Amino acid sequence: MLSIQQLLQQNADKFQYYTFFIILSATYFLVWFFNKNFLTSSTKKIPPSPPxxxxxxxxxxxxxxPHRGLWDLSKKHGPLMLLxxxxxxxxxxxxxxxxKEILKTHDLSFSDRPSLTTFDRVFYGSKDVITIPYGTEWKNLKSIMLHKLMNGRRVxxxxxxxxxxxxALVMEKIKQCCLPINLSEILMVLIQDITCKSAFGVKYTESEKGRKFLKGISESLELLFKLVIGESFPWLAWINKVNGCDSTLNRIVKERDEFLDDVIQENLDRPGTMFRGETFIDTLLGLYNGQTHASSITKDSIKAILLDVIAAGTLSSASTIEWGMTELxxxxxxxxxxxxxxxxxxxxxKCIIDSDLEKMQYLKVxxxxxxxxxxPVPLFFREAREDVNMxxxxxxxxxxxxLLxxxxxxxxxxxxxxxxxxxxxxxxxxSVDFKGFNFELIPFGSGRRICPGLAFxxxxxxxxxxxxVYKFDWALPDGAKPEELDMTEKPGIAVGRKSPLLxxxxxxYF
Structure with a gap:
C-alpha cells in the first residue's frame, strides 16, 4: 500500500494544478465580494467603468x-471613472x-493619502509630509515645512x-565644452547640488558616499513605480521576492538609513550647541533638540522630511527643465x-537676479x-476620509x-x-497660474496637500x-532637425525623457 508521501509525489502535477485552481477560485470570490461591498456601499450610483x-x-x-493610458480610457468613460x-x-x-470637486469643494474629505506598503517602507512609515495621513502630526509637519523650511525669507x-x-558654475562648465553635452545629466547633477546644499550644506555629488545615496534615491523611486503587483494583488506579493525587487528595495532603504543617520550624528556632534537654521537639517535638528519654539519632531520624521526634499525636489525639477529645453x-x-x-x-x-526675472513676462508664460x-508628477493620490456625494x-x-x-x-x-x-x-x-487656485493647471497639486516646496x-x-536660454544658443548634434528630436517618455513617478537630451x-553670450 502506498504511503501518503508517495501518493503526493506521484500526483504532484495534479496536486499543484488543483491547489492553483482552489487559490484562483478563492481569490476571484474575494475580489467579487470586495467589489460587491463597494457597489452596495455606494448607495446605488457609482461612476462609470470600462469592462x-x-x-x-x-x-x-x-x-x-499610466497617465496616457488612463487619459485614453477617460476619453471613452468620462472625467470621473471607476477602475x-x-x-x-x-x-x-x-x-x-x-x-475642483476633489481639491476644493470636498478638500477636507479627500485630504488623506492611501496607505501603500511600499511608500511606508521608503518614507519611514509615512512620517514625511507627503505621505503621512491627515491629522495633527501632518499639520505639525506641514507647519514646519511652510514656516521653518520654505518660508519666503528662506526661499x-x-x-x-x-x-x-x-x-553660475554649470554655465561656466557648458561654456568650456565644445562637444555635444548630455543636458539631462547636467541638469540632474545641478538640481541635486542645489537641493543637497540647501538641505545639508554639502554637495553630495562630489563624494562617493553622497553619489551612492543619491543614486539609491533614484532607484527607490523607480522601484516604487514598479512595485504595484504586491499592492494590487496582495496574494501575489511573493513575486516581488522572486524577481528581486524586495531585496533591492531593502538594500536601498538600509543604505539610505545609514547615510542619513551618519549625517544627523555628524551635525549633532559638531562643535557648539546652537543650530542657527542655515540649512534644512540645521533647522530640523534645532526643533529636535528643543532649541526653537515649535512642536516636537522625531528623528525618523527628520529623515523622512529630508528624503522628501531630495526625492521630490530633484527628479521633478530636473525633468521640467529638461522638457522645457526640449520644447524650445x-x-x-x-x-x-x-x-x-x-x-x-x-x-x-552677466548675472540674472530676482528683479530681472520679474520683468520677464514671456519667460513666465x-x-x-x-x-x-x-x-512633473502626472498622477496624484488621495483617499476619502468620509462618505462623499460628488x-x-x-x-x-x-x-x-x-487618482488625479x-x-x-x-x-x-x-x-x-x-x-x-x-x-x-x-x-x-x-490669469491662470500653477499655484493651486486654477484647477485646470495643478502641477503642484492644490488644497490642503499642495506641495509645500512650490515656491522654491x-x-x-x-x-x-x-x-x-540667455547665455547660449542651442542646436542638436550632427545637424539634426528639431522635428527629429525623440519625444518618448520614460515611465516613473516623475515622467522624464526616455533618451537623454544631447x-x-x-x-x-557671456
Whole structure:
C-alpha cells in the first residue's frame, strides 16, 4: 500500500494544478465580494467603468505610461471613472471640474493619502509630509515645512546662496565644452547640488558616499513605480521576492538609513550647541533638540522630511527643465522670442537676479506652458476620509484610491484650446497660474496637500531656465532637425525623457 508521501509525489502535477485552481477560485470570490461591498456601499450610483477581467480588473488596460493610458480610457468613460486595479477600486479624475470637486469643494474629505506598503517602507512609515495621513502630526509637519523650511525669507536666501551660485558654475562648465553635452545629466547633477546644499550644506555629488545615496534615491523611486503587483494583488506579493525587487528595495532603504543617520550624528556632534537654521537639517535638528519654539519632531520624521526634499525636489525639477529645453529646441520661434526678451532686459549683464526675472513676462508664460504640457508628477493620490456625494456619485470612505491624472486635466479640451500644441501664448492674456487656485493647471497639486516646496521649486526652475536660454544658443548634434528630436517618455513617478537630451551650445553670450 502506498504511503501518503508517495501518493503526493506521484500526483504532484495534479496536486499543484488543483491547489492553483482552489487559490484562483478563492481569490476571484474575494475580489467579487470586495467589489460587491463597494457597489452596495455606494448607495446605488457609482461612476462609470470600462469592462474588466476577473481578478485582474482593469489593470491590463494600464499601459507602461499610466497617465496616457488612463487619459485614453477617460476619453471613452468620462472625467470621473471607476477602475478595478486588482483588489483596489480606483477613482480616476481627469477634468478640471472634477479636480475642483476633489481639491476644493470636498478638500477636507479627500485630504488623506492611501496607505501603500511600499511608500511606508521608503518614507519611514509615512512620517514625511507627503505621505503621512491627515491629522495633527501632518499639520505639525506641514507647519514646519511652510514656516521653518520654505518660508519666503528662506526661499530668497536659498536662491541667492545655492541656486545662483551653482547655476553660475554649470554655465561656466557648458561654456568650456565644445562637444555635444548630455543636458539631462547636467541638469540632474545641478538640481541635486542645489537641493543637497540647501538641505545639508554639502554637495553630495562630489563624494562617493553622497553619489551612492543619491543614486539609491533614484532607484527607490523607480522601484516604487514598479512595485504595484504586491499592492494590487496582495496574494501575489511573493513575486516581488522572486524577481528581486524586495531585496533591492531593502538594500536601498538600509543604505539610505545609514547615510542619513551618519549625517544627523555628524551635525549633532559638531562643535557648539546652537543650530542657527542655515540649512534644512540645521533647522530640523534645532526643533529636535528643543532649541526653537515649535512642536516636537522625531528623528525618523527628520529623515523622512529630508528624503522628501531630495526625492521630490530633484527628479521633478530636473525633468521640467529638461522638457522645457526640449520644447524650445523643437519650437525655434518660441526660443528666439524668449531669448530676445531676456537679452533685451539683461542688456549684456552677466548675472540674472530676482528683479530681472520679474520683468520677464514671456519667460513666465513659457514655464506655465511647460508645466501644463509636461506636468512633473502626472498622477496624484488621495483617499476619502468620509462618505462623499460628488457630481451625482457616492464615494464611500476608505473604499477606493482617488487618482488625479494631472496630465489629462492639463490636456482637457474643455479647459484648453488645442491642448496638444505647445503654445505659451495661450497664457499671455490669462490669469491662470500653477499655484493651486486654477484647477485646470495643478502641477503642484492644490488644497490642503499642495506641495509645500512650490515656491522654491518654481523659483529654481525659473532661474536655471532663464540662464540656459540667455547665455547660449542651442542646436542638436550632427545637424539634426528639431522635428527629429525623440519625444518618448520614460515611465516613473516623475515622467522624464526616455533618451537623454544631447545638445550643442553653439554660441556663448557671456
Amino acid at each position: 474588466k477581467l476577473p481578478i485582474l480588473g482593469n489593470i491590463h488596460q494600464i499601459t507602461n505610461l 478595478q486595479l486588482g483588489c483596489r477600486p480606483t477613482l480616476v479624475v481627469s477634468s478640471a471640474e472634477a479636480s 530668497r536666501s536659498l536662491i541667492t546662496s545655492s541656486v545662483e551660485d551653482e547655476t 529646441i523643437r519650437h525655434p520661434d518660441v526660443m528666439k522670442k524668449l531669448q530676445d526678451e531676456i537679452r533685451g532686459i539683461m542688456n549684456g549683464r 513659457v514655464i506655465k506652458e511647460i508645466f501644463r504640457h509636461h506636468p 457630481m451625482g456619485y457616492n464615494i464611500p470612505a476608505r473604499a477606493s484610491i482617488i 491624472n494631472t496630465y489629462a486635466i492639463n490636456h482637457d479640451p474643455v479647459a484648453w484650446d488645442e491642448p496638444e500644441l505647445f503654445k505659451p501664448e495661450r497664457f499671455l492674456n490669462s 521649486a518654481a523659483a529654481s526652475i525659473e532661474h536655471i531656465f532663464a540662464n540656459l 545638445v550643442v551650445a553653439t554660441k556663448c
